[in-house]
Amino acid sequence: MAILKIARMGHPVLLARAAEVEDLAAPALARLLVDMAETLADSGGVGLAAPQVFVSQRIFLFHVPASRSDTGAALPLRAVINPVLTPLSDEKMLGWEGCLSIPGLRAAVPRFTHIRLTGLTPDGAKLDEELTGFAARVVQHEADHLDGILYPMRMEDFRYFGYNEELERNPAPLPEI
Secondary structure (H helix, E strand, C coil): CCCCCCCCCCCHHHHCCCECCCCCCCHHHHHHHHHHHHHHHHHCCCEEEHHHHCCCECEEEEEECHHHCCCCCCEEEEEEEEEEEEECCCCEEEEEEECCCCCCEEEEEEEECEEEEEEECCCCCEEEEEEEHHHHHHHHHHHHHHCCCCHHHHCCCHHHEEEHHHHHHCCCCCCCC
């Protein structure tokens, strides 16, 4: 097990579409998932995509702590391989997002409020679930990494983009979209 280095904005691995995972039984995949979980735990984040640790494959991990859950129930850590996201409504909401690849900054990003997540679990089982609220936001953010998209590319109003410390000192309510 190892804590992996995290690619920062500007590195080309974050701007490319990641490749599909072909071999779920590969020992390197199992090792990567363990290392990504350890890296995510060490970072204090809620999601981590393989390109963020310099591996251009369609994999991400995420979890939702009870304190951030819309229902008050935590979603445990899970890995999703070759994910596909489908919006289940046209409704979007602005919400604050940060990123381990863009340390110290955050911004208001519009995201769909209700999505379907399909893909595979590490053991090859099919995953098919509906997500709303914060969980939907996290999954969209991580899936964007697999397509070479960083959250500033989704922003519509750069007035809501800044350093964490400044935004904490000068909080601004987000407009509805």
